[in-house]
Amino acid sequence: xxxxxxxxxxxxxxxxxxxxxxxxxxxxxxxxxxxxxxxxxxxxxxxxxxxxxxxxxxxxxxxxxxxxxxxxxxxxxxxxxxxxxxxxxxxxxxxxxxxxxxxxxxxxxxxxxxxxxxxxxxxxxxxxxxxxxxxxxxxxxxxxxxxxxxxxxxxxxxxxxxxxxxxxxxxxxxxxxxxxxxxxxxxxxxxxxxxxxxxxxxxxxxxxxxxxxxxxxxxxxxxxxxxxxxxxxxxxxxxxxxxxxxxxxxxxxxxxxxxxxxxxxxxxxxxxxxxxxxxxxxxxxxxxxxxxxxxxxxxxxxxxxxxxxxxxxxxxxxxxxxxxxxxxxxxxxxxxxx
Numbered sequence: 001x002x003x004x005x006x007x008x009x010x011x012x013x014x015x016x017x018x019x020x021x022x023x024x025x026x027x028x029x030x031x032x033x034x035x036x037x038x039x040x041x042x043x044x045x046x047x048x049x050x051x052x053x054x055x056x057x058x059x060x061x062x063x064x065x066x067x068x069x070x071x072x073x074x075x076x077x078x079x080x081x082x083x084x085x086x087x088x089x090x091x092x093x094x095x096x097x098x099x100x101x102x103x104x105x106x107x108x109x110x111x112x113x114x115x116x117x118x119x120x121x122x123x124x125x126x127x128x129x130x131x132x133x134x135x136x137x138x139x140x141x142x143x144x145x146x147x148x149x150x151x152x153x154x155x156x157x158x159x160x161x162x163x164x165x166x167x168x169x170x171x172x173x174x175x176x177x178x179x180x181x182x183x184x185x186x187x188x189x190x191x192x193x194x195x196x197x198x199x200x201x202x203x204x205x206x207x208x209x210x211x212x213x214x215x216x217x218x219x220x221x222x223x224x225x226x227x228x229x230x231x232x233x234x235x236x237x238x239x240x241x242x243x244x245x246x247x248x249x250x251x252x253x254x255x256x257x258x259x260x261x262x263x264x265x266x267x268x269x270x271x272x273x274x275x276x277x278x279x280x281x282x283x284x285x286x287x288x289x290x291x292x293x294x295x296x297x298x299x300x301x302x303x304x305x306x307x308x309x310x311x312x313x314x315x316x317x318x319x320x321x322x323x324x325x326x327x328x329x330x331x332x333x334x335x336x337x338x
Contacts, residue, residue, distance in 0.1 A: 030233050033057050046234055055235055069303035070314045071274055074281075077322045079295050083267040090135040091193075092128040094271040095121035095176070099143040099160055099168045107160075107167035109175055117273045117304035120311045124271050124302070125181045127312055131319045132269075137182060137192040140257065141172055144197040145250070169194060195257065203256035204248050207286075208241065210259070216289060222246040231285050239282045250279055255286040267296050274301040 033054060046054070062073035083090055097118045102109050114122065125137065143165045172194060176182040182192050208224055211217050218225045224242040231237045241252035258268075272280065280299050287297060302311050 030058065033061060034234070045229075051235055058233075058235075067314050067318070068310065069306040070311060070318075071277070071301040072318065074277075074299035074301070075269070076295065076298060077318065078326055080267065080269060080298060081319070081322050081326050084132055084135075089266045090132050090269065091138050091266055092125070092132060092135050092269040092271070093138040093140060094124040094128055095172075096140045096142065096272075097121075097168075097172065098145065099141070099164060100145070102168065102171075103160075103164065107164035107171070109168070109171040111175065111178070116308075117302075119308045120273075120302055120304065120306065121271065122175060122179060122181075123308040123312050124315060125176070126179055127315050127319070128269065128271070129181050130316075131323075136190075137176070138195065139172060139176070139193070140195045140197060140200075140254065141168065142197040143168055144201075144248075144253070165196070169196070197250075197253055200253040200256045201248055203259055204241070204252040207252060207256040207259060211286070211289065214289065220244075224252075226251075226286055228285060228289060232288060233281060233285065236278075236282050236285045239285060251282045251286065254279075254283045255290075258287055258290065258292055264292055264296070267298070269298045269300070271300045271302070273304040275304070277301050 062071065065071065065073035080090070095118065097109060097114075099107055101115050101118070102113075105113060109118070111119075111122075128135065129137070143160050173182065173188075176192070177184055186192055188194065208217055211226060216226055216228055218227045218238075221244060222242065223240065223244045226239040226241055227237065229237055239251055240249055242248050270280065277299070280301075284297060288294065300315065
């Protein structure tokens, strides 16, 4: 086998990729972490102090997989690249804007006034299109929530007008076409998917029905909580899906997007700002109970204050190095083996 001989910063990435290649899945890392902090392999009701200790330890373990503001700790780069080589279906999501950020422009997005994290997301969509040219782009855009992330407070949802929503969707597609991420002749629903968050509400009900039949749901009034004492990560044994005020949270709406059986055969790469990391860990806890293979769900996170060109440079360099590093690996990925 010919060895990679990178220089400078790329040498560090090669070591990083090699570590990921032999590291195993994040679930294995959590099990080792639990043992290291004296929690044992089996889950039980943990004290707040024990959970804090575990959280700090896991954050420390993630640090080697973070490069200048980009966090690869939830991505198995080797599996992504080998899925591409083997011709398995791939979907990527990097750009999921919120309508509330563009109300001052009547819902119209334009490259000149994108908020910083959306500039990064759009730029990284271009990177993903380069490395995964046949993959389907997904944009789960939000015209449902007033605030981003997981917000439990009882503020009223903004009732966006139909006109705002139509402007928002049209400008989103125009941006993706202008950036050559979605070709002009691409077919919505086949070559790309633009999914409004509000459309997931009926699916969230269906998600809860499935989870409840398996004993994972606790209800208290309008509040709905996902409960799994055998969670891969004990930090997320309880995940609120719907608030006491009846508002669905992103954890439920995002997980509901994966209910279709074909999603078990698709490799998903979801790239988000790093403040969504805990939220994505919660989504994963739900998905694993729905039998989504762990090899099919990957996250990359970025600091939303970093420069888009820096994010592009780092992610490009990692994937370029992965191509070289894995070229000599006799490890073509197959879903049946995982």
